[in-house]
Amino acid sequence: MRIELSVQDLAAPGMYEDIENVCEKHKGQLWSVNRQIYENPEPHYEEFRAHDNICSLLEGLGYKVVRHAYGLSTAFEVEYGSGGHLVCYNAEYDALPKEDGGHHHACGHNLIATSSIAAFLILAELIRSQNIEGRVRLLGTPAEESGGGKIDLLNAGAYRGVDACMMGHPGPLTPGNDGVSCPDTLAVTSTKISFRGKEAHAGATPWAGVNALDALVAAYTSISMLRQQLPLTQRVHGIILHGGERPNIIPGMASMEFYARADTCQSLQELCVRLEGCFNGAALATGCTVDFEWDPMYKELKKNQPLGDALTKHMKAFGRSFITSVKDGATGGSTDQGNVMYEVPGLHCGFGIGSDGDEVWPHTPDFAAAAGTEQAFQRALDCAKGLAATGFQVLTAAEFCDTIWRSHKHDV
Numbered sequence: 001m002r003i004e005l006s007v008q009d010l011a012a013p014g015m016y017e018d019i020e021n022v023c024e025k026h027k028g029q030l031w032s033v034n035r036q037i038y039e040n041p042e043p044h045y046e047e048f049r050a051h052d053n054i055c056s057l058l059e060g061l062g063y064k065v066v067r068h069a070y071g072l073s074t075a076f077e078v079e080y081g082s083g084g085h086l087v088c089y090n091a092e093y094d095a096l097p098k099e100d101g102g103h104h105h106a107c108g109h110n111l112i113a114t115s116s117i118a119a120f121l122i123l124a125e126l127i128r129s130q131n132i133e134g135r136v137r138l139l140g141t142p143a144e145e146s147g148g149g150k151i152d153l154l155n156a157g158a159y160r161g162v163d164a165c166m167m168g169h170p171g172p173l174t175p176g177n178d179g180v181s182c183p184d185t186l187a188v189t190s191t192k193i194s195f196r197g198k199e200a201h202a203g204a205t206p207w208a209g210v211n212a213l214d215a216l217v218a219a220y221t222s223i224s225m226l227r228q229q230l231p232l233t234q235r236v237h238g239i240i241l242h243g244g245e246r247p248n249i250i251p252g253m254a255s256m257e258f259y260a261r262a263d264t265c266q267s268l269q270e271l272c273v274r275l276e277g278c279f280n281g282a283a284l285a286t287g288c289t290v291d292f293e294w295d296p297m298y299k300e301l302k303k304n305q306p307l308g309d310a311l312t313k314h315m316k317a318f319g320r321s322f323i324t325s326v327k328d329g330a331t332g333g334s335t336d337q338g339n340v341m342y343e344v345p346g347l348h349c350g351f352g353i354g355s356d357g358d359e360v361w362p363h364t365p366d367f368a369a370a371a372g373t374e375q376a377f378q379r380a381l382d383c384a385k386g387l388a389a390t391g392f393q394v395l396t397a398a399e400f401c402d403t404i405w406r407s408h409k410h411d412v
């Protein structure tokens, strides 16, 4: 049976109550898996416990899970339904390194996993109970902070046939606003740069050396000067990885790592060319050689306005006031969901957590603390309800799927 609902009709039937009921039913299990991920923070491509815990939960609920999907040891895939359109939710669960050498969920990816698992369970149960034609998929997507797991998954064909790919990311709570349906992010790429010269005794025969640290400092300084001439839509930031062995040896090798970001892929490519000028110029000036290779680019998010408007409307029904987009542009962050949304219609909404009097930003210890609270969990669940309602609309509302595809093709 195909339920025909227009966008206007959607609030009328019992969809919102059904969503609340399914979410409430699984709340205990969702809290447990959220805590399991939060308390066992694992770095990119090593999210073994998160992978196993989520897969076990879904298998326990009777779903057939493909563990280690698409050749990635910490990816998984589960799908429910048949025919019709296909809605996909992405679950991230990688953590960030901390200063003491361990890891923590300073980007709140435990909450991303929790909201995407919840959205999947809700939509799957609506498909089952209402006998809807259509499918929902949950993909476990490793290595967002570094590595680009979704780029691996895209290349392996994991998003083929998907009509809408959605997820929600926690962010700072701002007064009067619970979230943003379509935030902007920047395209990003990174590279490790190695300079090689020649070691020499720094006291006895310094003239016999070729100083790789000098090349690094020259490059770093050139980039700092270049920064003044960059448009506000571009960012460059880096760290020194290695600056030599001992002061009494002229350094024969020095290395650093840089990120470059811009509002579009094209602008990012132009920025990379200017940075390469800084690397090569420093090598030439010092007589060193230089090696670098850019990592695969995370593309900027392509907004899908109809999906964003739908989510904003549904969030209101669950008591959360979302805006569709932010006026003054990009958050400054970046995500490999951008690459997915170049291929298929998608959403990467932001939901606020923490205190609204004192904003907490991702990649800080305060955000890691906020990501473990019950308040953050509840907000992740509320986001899941909106994502599930939007997914329900993709599967059941006449013309809506065509509308989001038209918008996607127009923008990409």
Ligand SMILES: [Zn+2]
Binding pocket: 107, 108, 109, 144, 169
């Ligand atoms: Zn993140």
Ligand SMILES: [Zn+2]
Binding pocket: 107, 145, 362, 363
């Ligand atoms: Zn992050």
